[in-house]
Amino acid sequence: MSGADVKPADGRMVGTTHRFPLRVYFEDTDVAGIVYYANYLRFMERARSDMLRLLGIDQRAALESGEGVYAVAEASIRYRAPARLGDDLVIVTALDEIRAASVLIHQQVMRGGEILADAMVTAAFITSAGRPRRQPREWVAKFEGLKEDERA
Amino acid sequence: MSGADVKPADGRMVGTTHRFPLRVYFEDTDVAGIVYYANYLRFMERARSDMLRLLGIDQRAALESGEGVYAVAEASIRYRAPARLGDDLVIVTALDEIRAASVLIHQQVMRGGEILADAMVTAAFITSAGRPRRQPREWVAKFEGLKEDERA
Amino acid sequence: MSGADVKPADGRMVGTTHRFPLRVYFEDTDVAGIVYYANYLRFMERARSDMLRLLGIDQRAALESGEGVYAVAEASIRYRAPARLGDDLVIVTALDEIRAASVLIHQQVMRGGEILADAMVTAAFITSAGRPRRQPREWVAKFEGLKEDERA
């Protein structure tokens, strides 16, 4: 075989917004014929993790070194239309507010131009003991960089 | 072997509140050592389904006959403390408001006296085509019965 | 409220066989209307964990102390008939062979008298670095006790 091998789907920053593609598989659906409601949260976490990866943030290293990990502190989601088997979706993610120990994130699950789900998620940085911790300074700088682009 | 066989955990109505027990298994946790955030929604759905079952509502029959099915239209959840492998949890569920085509439900994930997660969930009754539909009259009557007990 | 609170379903040893009950929820099904094939493995792991718990083995303590953890090294499963939403299942588990660093386990997913799935699972004890390790002596003694009952 010649040429590059297959690679996992990468998201992409478009201005200050992160776009992450995925497809719906059998595992995501339920007997009602639609994507099971908890699975949209799995999709949104994949997108957030991909955005951090694109920003050069290594969550696994931070976890293994004991530095800390993000945990969702709050999530509000409106389900507007169901996704179905085989659908191509895009998760659109934007930082809404950057605080010392957490970020407020706006996420939408899109199918083409249609918003299927719309969510606000608060991700808090915590120690392995579960206590809130300030996010690493360099990470906040990267987040602020995104927000500044927005203002420009 | 003598005596009755093992049976799945049943929830129980305690006044107007439904209590549903479950235990945390490996499948529920993630590498951060805690229950993955989307899985609390799985736990809460089990509890809602069990409450309907106790009320004599057969979701599978309603689905197979084309009568309709519940889909979550909106969910807001606050994560207050993480659940961990082996924890015994109780999901506490109460109807907050009964509308024509949906119910607003308050759910808490408890470990002993501690609230681990607190959620408001709007479950909408929909047709197999995904359109809102009035809930069956008998179901609403059962729900109203619960609310009336509360007032008494 | 009077009386004891709700409790998660416990399995039970019946002779040398462990029986573990569970119910099928929406999360377990897929758009084909049946339980998604990977989810039977989730059910079987719940049963194995419950059997260990009944034997007085604390997997979380073993994991947190760095003693080790079970990982499946091999699994063979025959799917004979599908489980569906709302089904009451019993997972029947028996130790087939006890080795120094692993156990060979026979598991069946039953709905009443019908075998829905039949599996052989090899669970290997490993260190946190992923290397095989001898199972704790007391655990093996407990497993041997079960096998001896069988011979009696």
Added chain:
Amino acid sequence: MSGADVKPADGRMVGTTHRFPLRVYFEDTDVAGIVYYANYLRFMERARSDMLRLLGIDQRAALESGEGVYAVAEASIRYRAPARLGDDLVIVTALDEIRAASVLIHQQVMRGGEILADAMVTAAFITSAGRPRRQPREWVAKFEGLKEDERA
């Protein structure tokens, strides 16, 4: 925004072999720090579905029209080394044998040149009532085409 939007990862046929890429997310891992054993079966199903898609087979249409759906009848998997958070994996899939109502499929989960899991899966075509059915003639022709390439 200019240029094409993000797209989900597509697999690719390389000779008679299908290669499908994916990345490991938090949802895939468990408290032991590795991918939970049932989730490799989710990964392998994504790859099988993608191979069918590349062959021009529309599983959702077949399901909705009542033509039939694949269900796994048998799966044997050897877990050789664990995948971890953030790993880039490739699922390698090859048809081993084409029968009237089923296909025997060889699947490997690779991380670079390392085989993490090795599986044989029998996927049976069934009616919505769960009875075995001959696979559509055109699908078998497509599968045979792959096998003939192999012989050439």
